[in-house]
Amino acid sequence: MHEMSLCESVVEILNSEARRQGFARVKTVWLEIGVLSGAEPEAMRFCFDAVTKGSLADGARLEIVQTEGQAWCLNCAKTVAVVQRFDACPECGGFQLQITGGDALRVRELEVE
Amino acid sequence: MMCTVCGCGEGDGHIEGQEHGHSHDHEHTQDHVHDHGDHIHFGQGPAHAHAPGLSQARMVRIEQDILGKNDRYADANRMHFIKHGQFALNLVSSPGSGKTTLLTATLDQLKGTLPMAVIEGDQQTSHDADRIRATGVRAIQINTGKGCHLDAHMVGHALDNLDLEENGLLFIENVGNLVCPAAFDLGEAMRVVILSVTEGDDKPLKYPDMFAGAHLMLLNKIDLLPYVDFDVERCIEYARRINPSIHILALSARTGDGMHPWLEWLRDQRNAMLNARIAQLEAQMAILKAQVGS
Numbered sequence: 507m508h509e510m511s512l513c514e515s516v517v518e519i520l521n522s523e524a525r526r527q528g529f530a531r532v533k534t535v536w537l538e539i540g541v542l543s544g545a546e547p548e549a550m551r552f553c554f555d556a557v558t559k560g561s562l563a564d565g566a567r568l569e570i571v572q573t574e575g576q577a578w579c580l581n582c583a584k585t586v587a588v589v590q591r592f593d594a595c596p597e598c599g600g601f602q603l604q605i606t607g608g609d610a611l612r613v614r615e616l617e618v619e
Numbered sequence: 620m621m622c623t624v625c626g627c628g629e630g631d632g633h634i635e636g637q638e639h640g641h642s643h644d645h646e647h648t649q650d651h652v653h654d655h656g657d658h659i660h661f662g663q664g665p666a667h668a669h670a671p672g673l674s675q676a677r678m679v680r681i682e683q684d685i686l687g688k689n690d691r692y693a694d695a696n697r698m699h700f701i702k703h704g705q706f707a708l709n710l711v712s713s714p715g716s717g718k719t720t721l722l723t724a725t726l727d728q729l730k731g732t733l734p735m736a737v738i739e740g741d742q743q744t745s746h747d748a749d750r751i752r753a754t755g756v757r758a759i760q761i762n763t764g765k766g767c768h769l770d771a772h773m774v775g776h777a778l779d780n781l782d783l784e785e786n787g788l789l790f791i792e793n794v795g796n797l798v799c800p801a802a803f804d805l806g807e808a809m810r811v812v813i814l815s816v817t818e819g820d821d822k823p824l825k826y827p828d829m830f831a832g833a834h835l836m837l838l839n840k841i842d843l844l845p846y847v848d849f850d851v852e853r854c855i856e857y858a859r860r861i862n863p864s865i866h867i868l869a870l871s872a873r874t875g876d877g878m879h880p881w882l883e884w885l886r887d888q889r890n891a892m893l894n895a896r897i898a899q900l901e902a903q904m905a906i907l908k909a910q911v912g913s
Contacts, residue, residue, distance in 0.1 A: 508767055508768055508798070508799030508800075508802055508803070511766065511768075511770065512685050512686070512802075515685050515686065515687075515688055515689070516685055518688065519681070519683050519685070519687075519688075523679065523681055523683075527679055529677075529679070533676060537685075542828075543802075544798075544801055544802050544828040545802070580863075590827065591827035591828065591831050591861050592823075592824045592827050592857070592860050592861055594860075601859065601860040601863065602863055603863075604863075605831070610684070611684065611685040611686060611802075612682060612683060612684050612685060613681055613682070613683045613685060614680065614681070614682055615678060615679065615680045615681065615682075616678070616679040616680075616681060617676055617677070617678055617679075618676065618677060618678075618679050619676040619677065
């Protein structure tokens, strides 16, 4: 359940942005969660509601933007799509893959007032 | 209770010997996390269903990594380790893989050859730190409370209290958990995942994030191979699928079988780090010498 501490980090980011950019309440949070990021969107939702209680984002809506996994195949020398870390290359069936995308966890955008 | 230096007060973690009167000499000042990135203010009453004039709602684009703060603490720890020539390892595994037994066996064999210290992470108790101290090596226990992993901030605090000698070896034994610790860089030079043969040989596929981030996989308890259905070749194949460059060693911390290559690996990696540091210092010296014209 490291989603709990990830959500605590989200609230920290919201707090410092609130000071920096002068807003008091967060109404919506857009999170980017890569399919290879190791965070589970449903667990993030569950923890987000728990962690934001009593914070500036109490009752805020959570919008999750899932991004696709990408890897560089050493055999094919090109970028291919992967869904999981143990996927074979969809083109050559090999496992010489280096993950190049879809592992990000980011706060993208906020609706605030 | 809130730490006034770095503002930490969340969670119910606890570091042995630290009652929050700590000194904080690790670089810890980056609470001003975001002086980069674009900060575009959309005007008032933007898209997303707010009529202009009726509400003060506005959109703020921030684009911040959720793990950014941890990563900045990890960088500070890493700088500290490099500066002091300390070779830090993050040991990760599921509970019961024999991490602490491996660690005590390793400390026993290396004792007297170089300075060593251990940071122990567990949810509760100081049992593991007590086992380490019984070998004569300095250990500090971090209890994460309900937390399922160590993070770089906790490790930074532990460093304040640990006072590890220069050019030493630091083992950080993470909370037994093959999932959550994968996401948290602690600033270590190398991450070592320990898998015992009493577990499934398909664990690299079941917990890919942990194996993807590891430099070395240690297959432990190989003395029990005759009694279990663990296929070593298959496990290695799975681990390489996840991480083509992972290094793999098999051993039994209990019998001592296979310990030698592990100790060699430790020495080689530490020497490689020290050699890189030497090259860096020599380059700095060359610049300074050129400046004074000698």
